[in-house]
Amino acid sequence: MLIAVAGLAVIGIGVYHIVKGVTRKFEEDLQATGGGNVGRAVVVTGVAGYVAKGLALVGVGVLFGWAAIGADPEKATGMDGAIKQMATLPAGTVLLVVVGVGLILYGIYSILRSRYASM
Structure with a gap:
């Protein structure tokens, strides 16, 4: 049961990363120094990176769930x-x-x- 809960938690975190990438919510985390705009490279790598990280985490969560269903830790x-x-x-x-x-x-x-994040 604990493995199933862990799997669901990891899937939830993965979905959160996918949504954060697709909706570009990560841009809110970036505070441009001097009031400048965030560069296009940051946005493109952020979207692709968050989605890929989310997909990888969903994969791990599914494997945890598969182990829980099969009752084989x-x-x-x-x-x-x-x-x-x-x-x-x-x-x-x-x-x-x-x-x-x-x-x-x-x-x-x-x-x-690192250029845009507040320290």
Whole structure:
């Protein structure tokens, strides 16, 4: 039961990241220094990064839920297990490339964000 709750929590966090990326709510977290506008690169990497991070977290949450349903805690894996499972899907390679590029963009966004975040 605890694994199912953990899975639902991780899925919820993943959905939150997807919504935050798609709706560009992350821009509210950025406070431009000197009143300037946030650059296009920050917005593009933020949208793609948040969505990819959210999809990866949803994948992990689904695996936790799968382990809970099967009553086999050994099936519960982390991000690496979600990635391995994703690779077995028919379009798994394409999905992995999209998520991988998105996570790289999230990293770039995090670096770019440091210019705008309040300290």
